[in-house]
Amino acid sequence: MKLETDPPSGDSAARLPAPFREWFAARGWTPRPHQLELLKRTQEGRSVLLIAPTGAGKTLAGFLPSLTHLAERPKPKPGAAWQGVHTLYISPLKALAVDIQRNLTRPVEEIGLDIRMETRTGDTPAHKRQRQKYAPPDILLTTPEQLALLIASPDADRFFAGLRYVVLDELHSLVTSKRGHLLALGLARLRRLAPEAVGIGLSATVAEPEALRRWLVDQNPAGRMADIVTVAGGAKPEITILETDERVPWSGHSARYAIPAVYEAITRHKMTLIFVNTRSQAELLFRELWHVNEDNLPIALHHGSLDVAQRRRVEKAMETNSLSAIVATSTLDLGIDWGDVDLVIHVGAPKGASRLAQRIGRANHRMDEPSRAILVPANRFEVMECRAALEANYLGAQDTPPLGEGALDVLAQHVLGRACAGPFDEAEFFEEVRSAAPYSGLDAGTFSRVVEFVATGGYALKSYERYARIRRMKDGRWRITHPRVAQQYRLNIGTIVESPMLNVRLVRGGGRQRGGMVLGKVEEYFLETLAPGDTFMFSGRILRFEGIRENEAFVTSASGQDAMVPAYAGGKFPLSTYLAGEVRGMLADPDRWRTLPEQVSGWLRIQQEKSVLPRKEDLLVETFPRGDRSYMVAYPFEGRLTHQTLGMLLTRRLERAGARPLGFVATDYSLAVWSLGDMGGMIRRKALFLAELFDEDMLGDDLDAWLADSWLMKRTFRNCAVISGLVEKRHPGQEKTGRQVTVSADLIYDVLRTHEPDHILLQATWRDAATGLLDVGRLGEMLSRIRGRIVHKDLDRISPLAVPVMLEIGREPVAGSANESLLGEAAENLIEEAMGGV
Numbered sequence: 001m002k003l004e005t006d007p008p009s010g011d012s013a014a015r016l017p018a019p020f021r022e023w024f025a026a027r028g029w030t031p032r033p034h035q036l037e038l039l040k041r042t043q044e045g046r047s048v049l050l051i052a053p054t055g056a057g058k059t060l061a062g063f064l065p066s067l068t069h070l071a072e073r074p075k076p077k078p079g080a081a082w083q084g085v086h087t088l089y090i091s092p093l094k095a096l097a098v099d100i101q102r103n104l105t106r107p108v109e110e111i112g113l114d115i116r117m118e119t120r121t122g123d124t125p126a127h128k129r130q131r132q133k134y135a136p137p138d139i140l141l142t143t144p145e146q147l148a149l150l151i152a153s154p155d156a157d158r159f160f161a162g163l164r165y166v167v168l169d170e171l172h173s174l175v176t177s178k179r180g181h182l183l184a185l186g187l188a189r190l191r192r193l194a195p196e197a198v199g200i201g202l203s204a205t206v207a208e209p210e211a212l213r214r215w216l217v218d219q220n221p222a223g224r225m226a227d228i229v230t231v232a233g234g235a236k237p238e239i240t241i242l243e244t245d246e247r248v249p250w251s252g253h254s255a256r257y258a259i260p261a262v263y264e265a266i267t268r269h270k271m272t273l274i275f276v277n278t279r280s281q282a283e284l285l286f287r288e289l290w291h292v293n294e295d296n297l298p299i300a301l302h303h304g305s306l307d308v309a310q311r312r313r314v315e316k317a318m319e320t321n322s323l324s325a326i327v328a329t330s331t332l333d334l335g336i337d338w339g340d341v342d343l344v345i346h347v348g349a350p351k352g353a354s355r356l357a358q359r360i361g362r363a364n365h366r367m368d369e370p371s372r373a374i375l376v377p378a379n380r381f382e383v384m385e386c387r388a389a390l391e392a393n394y395l396g397a398q399d400t401p402p403l404g405e406g407a408l409d410v411l412a413q414h415v416l417g418r419a420c421a422g423p424f425d426e427a428e429f430f431e432e433v434r435s436a437a438p439y440s441g442l443d444a445g446t447f448s449r450v451v452e453f454v455a456t457g458g459y460a461l462k463s464y465e466r467y468a469r470i471r472r473m474k475d476g477r478w479r480i481t482h483p484r485v486a487q488q489y490r491l492n493i494g495t496i497v498e499s500p501m502l503n504v505r506l507v508r509g510g511g512r513q514r515g516g517m518v519l520g521k522v523e524e525y526f527l528e529t530l531a532p533g534d535t536f537m538f539s540g541r542i543l544r545f546e547g548i549r550e551n552e553a554f555v556t557s558a559s560g561q562d563a564m565v566p567a568y569a570g571g572k573f574p575l576s577t578y579l580a581g582e583v584r585g586m587l588a589d590p591d592r593w594r595t596l597p598e599q600v601s602g603w604l605r606i607q608q609e610k611s612v613l614p615r616k617e618d619l620l621v622e623t624f625p626r627g628d629r630s631y632m633v634a635y636p637f638e639g640r641l642t643h644q645t646l647g648m649l650l651t652r653r654l655e656r657a658g659a660r661p662l663g664f665v666a667t668d669y670s671l672a673v674w675s676l677g678d679m680g681g682m683i684r685r686k687a688l689f690l691a692e693l694f695d696e697d698m699l700g701d702d703l704d705a706w707l708a709d710s711w712l713m714k715r716t717f718r719n720c721a722v723i724s725g726l727v728e729k730r731h732p733g734q735e736k737t738g739r740q741v742t743v744s745a746d747l748i749y750d751v752l753r754t755h756e757p758d759h760i761l762l763q764a765t766w767r768d769a770a771t772g773l774l775d776v777g778r779l780g781e782m783l784s785r786i787r788g789r790i791v792h793k794d795l796d797r798i799s800p801l802a803v804p805v806m807l808e809i810g811r812e813p814v815a816g817s818a819n820e821s822l823l824g825e826a827a828e829n830l831i832e833e834a835m836g837g838v
Contacts, residue, residue, distance in 0.1 A: 014040035017071050020064075023111045034231045035061040038200070039068065041227050042165070047199035047216050049171070051206055052231035058202045062167045063087075063104060063139075065200065069164060070115050070138055084162040085136040088190075090147060090183065091169045097121055097141040098315070100169070104139075115139060120146045123308045133159065144174065144183040145494045151189045152417035152489060163194035168216075171201040173358075175215050178495035178723065181406045184215065184436040185414040191218055192432055199226065204358065211403045211437075219440040220431060237357075237371040239390045241383070248380050248599055250831060251667070251804040253281060255347050255378040259288045262345055265374060267295065269343040271318070272325040276347050279303045279329055283537050285347055286327045297324035304329065306520040344373040349385035351668075352576040356389045381583070381669045381804060383600045385575070388582035404771060406438030408450055408764040410495055412724035415454045417493070419470045420486040423477040426451060449760045451478065457726065460756040461748070467726065492728050497719040502527055503552045504538055519543075519555075527553045575639035575668045577778065583669070584616045584637045603800055606835055611799040612791060619786040621690055622802060623680030624795040629662070630680060632673045633802040638782050641775040643671040646782075648706055649698045654679070657688050670805040680794045690790045696783045699776060707769065717765040718745035724761060798834045806830060 014036045024031055034050065035057060041048045042065040052058050066087040076083055091097045097119045108115050116137040120129055122145065132140065133150075136159060142150075150156060166187065174180045190197060199216045206212055213225035246257040266272045266289075276282050286301040293299060300314045300323050317323045321340050350356035356375075375386040411433065418424050430447050433439050452458070455478070457467025469485050470478045480486055501521035508516070522538060527548060534545045535558045544558035586592045590608075593601040607613055614620035620635045636643060643666035650673055654661040659677035666672075673679075682688035707713050721727040727744045752759045770776040793799075798806060807830065 015043060015068070016064075017068055019071060019111050019113075020068060023107065031064075032057055032061070032231075034229050035064055037229050038062070039064045041229070042198050042200060045196070045198060047201075047226040049201040049203065049209065049213050049216055049226050049228045050231075051203050051209060051228070053204060056231050058204070059100060059103060059169070060107070062169070062200050062202045063089075065198070066139060066165045066167070067108070067111075067113060067115070071111070071113055075114070084159050085138070085140045086162060087139045087165045087167065088147070088163060089139065089141045089167045089169065090144060090174075091141065092143070092174050092179070093170075097143065098312075101141050102319070117141065122146075144179050144186065147186045147190075148182055148414070148417055148493050149490060151186055151193070152420040152486070152493075154420075154422055156189075156421050157193050160190060160193040160197075163190065163197045165198050165200060166190060167200045167202065169202050171203045171212055171215075172206045175212065175403055178407050178410050180403075181410040181436075181438045182414065182495050184406070184438050185411070185433065188218070188432050188436040189418070191435065201226065208402060215403065215437040218435045219437050220435045222440050237373060237393060239373045239375065239393060241386050241390065242374055242376045243597070248377065248383060248597065251379050251807040253278075253348055253378045254284055255376050256288060258347070258376045259285075259292055262347070262374075262376060263289060263292045265343065265345060266297065266299075266325045271321060271323060271341045272343045272345055273341045274325055274327045274345045274347060276327065276329060277351065281348065282327050282329050287537055289325070289327070298322060299325045299327070302326055302328040307518050310520065342372065344371065345376060346373060347376045348378045349382040349575075349579075349668075350375070350389050351385075352389075352579060357393055379804060380600050380603060381667070383596060384583050384586050385579055385668075387595055388579050388586060392578065392582065403438065405441065405767075406436065407495075407723075407768070408446070408760060409720040409724040409768075411439065411442075411447075411450050412454050412726075412760075413493070413495075415451055416469055416480075416485070416489055416725055419454075419478055419480045420489050423473060423479040425477050446760075453724070453760045458752070458756055458759045458761070460752055460759065469725070488728055489725065492722070492725060495723050497722050502548065504543070505552050505554055506541075506543070507546070507554050507556060516554075522553065575637075577638075580637045580639060581616070584614070587613055587637075588615045603835075607800040610834075610836065611793045611795060611801065613801075614791055615789075617785055618789045618791050619694070619782075620791050620793065620801075622793045622795055622799050623683065624798055624802075625678070625680070626798060629674045629676070630659075630678045631798070631802075631806070632675075632679045633670055633799075633805060635670045635801065636782055636786075637669050638778060639775065640666050640668050642779045642782065643667070645774045645776065645779055647671050647673065649702050650693065652702055652706060653693055653698065654688075657682070657693075659688065665805060665808045667805050667808060670802070672802070672805045672809065674809070683792060684794060690792055691788075694783060694786060694790060696780060696787070698783070699780055703774075703776070707766075713765060713769060714746055714749050716769045717749045717761070720761055720764045720768060721745045721748060724764070726761065798830065800834045803831055803834045 016031065016036065016039065020031075034052060038048050038050050038061050050058060050061055052061075070086060073086075089097070089100060091100065098121075101117055101119055104117060108117070117139040118128075118132060118137040118141070120132055120140055120142040122143070129146075133153065133155065150159060153159065168174065168183075174183055187199065201212055201216050203212065209228060209230070210225065213228055214223070216226035217224050242258055242261055244258060244261050246261075249255075249257060262274070274285065276285055282301060282303050286299070289299055298317070300317060302311060302314045314323075314326065318326060318341075346356065356373075375390060377383040377386045414433075415429075418429060426448070430442075430444060433447065434442055451470075455468060455470045455472070456462035457464065461467045468481055471481050472478055501523060504519045504522050506517045506519055519538060519541070522536075527545070532545060532547055535542055536545065537543070538555075542558045543555040546554040546556055548554070587604070590604075593604055596604075604613065611622060612620060614635060622633045624631055634646075636646065647664035647666050650671075651661040651664055654673065654675060654677075659675045659679050659682060661673055661675040661677075664671060664673040679688065683690065718727070722729055722745070726748065749762075752762055756762075
């Protein structure tokens with residue numbers, strides 16, 4: 001193990017009180033150098049970023065400053081002044097806060113510390129949260145949303161007056177999202193309320209540590225950085241890719257072919273944690289494992305839509321080592337250390353090297369023992385992606401996304417929260433906001449526009465009193481217009497805008513009677529597609545849909561029947577730029593095919609014979625006829641989001657060129673467009689030029705024109721409107737349905753586009769769409785990379801490489817062509833045609 005620190009610290013050693021030294025000695029342990037180094041720096045009043053591999057004792061290191069300081073703090077005398085919260089621990093996951101409390105309780109009790117620790121999350125009962133405000137614990141374990149609520153209270157200055165430490169766990173996973181922007185603004189507020197507070201950031205995987213160091217400290221003046229302590233070393237993980245005699249599917253994400261092998265691996269280990277990328281995959285995999293569970297092993301399911309009581313039961317069973325396997329989504333992929341997990345299985349490609357490293361670290365949660373993991377690719381392209389991720393992990397490559405500019409809708413929410421805490425001066429508040437790293441480049445004009453938006457809703461909406469939430473007082477400060485504004489703010493806080501969800505309540509018989517167990521929540525749009533009597537799978541059960549009343553869906557048990565599977569929104573991770581480049585490189589280098597299974601390497605060799613394989617920086621475009629359609633398949637390998645945007649823009653250009661496109665479908669690896677016009681013939685006749693078709697100028701007028709008519713902008717605006725508080729989802733005693741929220745947001749969007757096209761929220765919407773759902777930046781980089789490097793192959797039939805994306809046609813609906821299919825032909829015939837009988 002190697003310890004690196006920057007900048008160099010002073011010569012004095014950390015002050016570790018005697019009870020702590022005795023506790024370490026009694027267990028035959030010695031405090032690790034990075035734990036003592038972090039303690040020393042925080043005792044000097046410096047904020048620190050600790051980067052260390054899984055199992056290096058990051059949690060104990062992060063809490064040592066707090067525990068040692070509390071151990072030496074004199075007990076308050078009777079009638080002494082108020083002592084607020086001493087340490088704030090902020091985690092991206094509710095379950096992680098619960099886990100940390102459990103893990104810290106043991107050393108606190110064994111050392112004999114008189115310290116009170118409590119969690120505060122969305123699962124904490126309201127009466128307990130209220131009590132915490134008036135009798136705060138010494139250590140409060142919470143989430144970014146709860147911090148936003150606490151600082152929006154008129155008592156925030158009193159509550160945080162004694163704050164000494166802020167511990168931010170899994171920092172890399174927080175900072176890149178809107179949750180991170182909200183948290184950064186919350187920390188900026190804490191630095192004003194508690195100037196002596198020290199920040200401690202904990203992270204295992206990070207690509208740009210300098211950005212995190214700036215994020216941890218006041219950015220007035222800009223460029224200041226926290227100290228850094230880096231722990232190098234740790235046992236390298238043992239990762240394998242599943243080897244099976246079963247045929248690896250050409251497309252899809254179910255990985256059903258691998259179920260027997262996955263089950264066999266479960267039987268050979270104490271506890272296996274099985275990760276998937278979406279909730280629907282989790283439900284499907286869980287069900288398939290129970291079908292082959294001849295030994296009746298205890299296998300559990302864990303994802304965010306399940307009822308909290310069920311999640312807690314699973315977590316308790318993990319803690320007591322009562323389970324053989326747990327199928328989970330990202331709800332368990334951070335620093336949780338439950339039970340004796342000795343194997344991680346990742347079903348489906350991980351989509352990022354850093355995500356894989358994070359998830360693998362959940363096995364053998366000890367620094368000096370290797371984590372063991374098996375990757376299970378769901379299709380042939382994923383075999384290459386898994387191989388690239390495996391190699392990246394051994395190289396220590398990181399691909400966490402870069403930190404972006406602070407979102408304006410989040411800032412609007414924070415402005416309202418600041419007013420709920422009490423009147424504020426705009427100029428002083430502007431300087432506070434700029435001290436948060438994501439907003440360090442914010443200009444005064446934009447900030448004033450955000451404040452004006454919170455005050456009036458903007459020029460087009462200012463005549464409506466409901467949008468007036470703050471007003472300027474005679475002394476120039478801003479305050480809320482009415483106490484109910486603060487109540488509404490507390491009900492609607494947060495940046496996670498999920499698809500509208502309904503409770504799923506299990507009842508007996510076919511009625512809709514009250515009572516019955518709540519199994520969790522399912523997206524409203526999915527349930528609205530069901531008719532009474534339809535079945536679907538959820539919470540590991542086959543359920544019969546009976547109907548909807550208010551915010552609940554009533555279901556009955558339907559064991560043994562075939563079921564639809566709920567398709568959860570937003571569950572697919574984008575393919576990282578790093579892994580995309582590695583897959584392109586692997587495809588172009590036959591020497592690297594030796595590491596691939598024969599059925600995959602053979603597939604690539606046949607592609608080489610029948611068409612061509614692109615070089616790493618090239619774009620291969622194939623055209624071929626099939627039935628009475630013409631097909632164009634491109635292979636950018638830039639991820640589904642980028643390909644969907646490219647498909648939308650290509651079809652517009654092909655329409656103008658007279659190719660009469662009918663639709664397109666995108667995967668993480670390729671894009672297929674089909675049309676009535678002969679696209680290959682048009683290219684041969686020079687009626688269509690690929691260089692012009694894929695020119696970067698498509699990100700100009702074509703993009704603007706498409707977005708002006710696109711449902712996507714309305715969907716993005718809806719999210720921004722909810723986060724900013726312009727459209728509220730919840731009111732006291734009631735909650736709007738997803739339909740009501742959508743209608744409200746759509747009406748406002750149409751008004752603003754017509755009467756105030758430069759509205760600050762439309763600006764936020766465009767930025768969100770460009771960086772998130774559209775991935776315009778990545779598409780622009782791809783179009784720049786392939787300029788002059790497009791390779792066209794005009795074929796008389798489908799190529800082997802095109803089979804996976806062609807099989808997706810008809811599997812997922814595409815605007816204008818929902819009923820398209822491959823002319824009714826079976827998938828096997830398609831494959832045989834492409835492979836030429838091989």
